[in-house]
Amino acid sequence: MQLYKSQNLKVHNSLSGKKEVFKPLNEGHIGMYVCGPTVYSNVHLGNCRTFMSFDMIFRYLRHLGYKVRYVRNITDAGHLVDDAEDGEDKIAKKARLEQLEPMEVVQRYTVDFHNILEKFNFLPPSIEPTATGHIIEQIEIIKDIIKKGYAYEINSSVYFDVSKFNDSHEYGKLSGRKLEDMIANTRELTAQDEKKSPQDFALWKKAEPQHIMRWPSPWGDGFPGWHLECTAMSTKYLGETFDIHGGGMDLKFPHHECEIAQAEASNGLSPVKYWLHANMLTLNGKKMAKSTGNNILPGEIFSGENNILSKPFSPSVVRFFMMQAHYASILDLSNEALLASEKGFNRLIEAMDTLAKLETKESTDFDFNAWKQQCYDAMNDNFNTPILIAHLFDVVKHINLIKDGKESITSEHKQALQQSMHSFVFDILGLEQNSDNNKDSDKLEGVVELLIQLRNEARSNRDFATSDTIRDQLAALxxxxxxxxEGTTFSIS
Known part of the structure; x- marks a missing residue:
């Protein structure tokens, strides 16, 4: 079903700095590339938020009826410590410290990455290429850039000549930086630096004798530059120009800026029509960092084995928490925020269960079509999930009013509402009504029913003090x- 023909999707394009009507290069088809993880450690919760944002975007585009080729890479070589031009490869450093083969490190943390994303109910990308699987393509792009005059070789390394490129192109157009300002703000080169300019970046680095990860090239044994890998993999699978490139806000400069420069230098075309950037996740109002201890891993949230949160939280509750903020805004994670999200998530799922049991009438008090379009309008406004969730809770109120006999719904509207709720909650937001939640809910229901029974016995024995105590203490919870x-029922707020 080609819903996209009746919906007016707008996205915020980081390249233009404004919202634009989304129109893919080829009608009905979308190519989307997202920078994946560097697999040298357990996946960071902030990275999970970025990947979750693009999982939601992938889901919505598919829901609209687009055929989406979604490419998300695995960086398994070439990413140097601190995103620098010199120093150790992150994976090689981990391998040296743990006395492992680099590919053992890659395998361990790629498996962890996939396990965590599966728990969060991510859809797999269409293609998940690795940097080491595309060395040949990267070498060919370097040859092409050298041939066009935008790169130079020195001491078996190859660097991109940013000043030469900027003579005929605009380096810095994505991040809004000017090359002259960058040069003015950069300290003088040291005598040991082999680059012509501090702004130049590596396309290929010479491997020193102690460097474990190395490949043969026309310039000698070495390894590719981090920026080059994404250019090679995105253009191989999506073409020289494609629709969407996503990633974290922290990648806008220099990584994405360099990707644009490499592609334009190589084939003369701007590689991406719409650049989308997800914002960062903070913890208790501060930047997440291992060094300060202000850090928590996804698995530690699920298990409760941490000293930051008061209890474990399910993956769907964490996902719901993240969907309550716009993907382009900073989001702060805290114990209080997760507890509030858990209550909201449970209310939403309970309302959907209630909806299935509602009695129908010949007339309705609920304007289903207007509500449904409001939900689409929210998603069409640059994937505004918090507004979508607000509309979902509008319908939760209606469901409870219908349950209490204060409003009515026809059979036709009930069926349509169930279908739409399923689409927005499960298919688009990616939430799950998982078995663990159901088991906990069943246990809670059993305990409350037992307390209702004890309260009824107290009332029949005219023990109103006990009866009131049970009611009041449950209310406090x-x-x-x-x-x-029909007897006593209960609801959870």
């Missing part, structure tokens, strides 16, 4: 009892 003709 957020569980409201409601006495009616």
């Amino acid at each position: 957020g569980i409201q009892l409601k006495d009616g003709k």
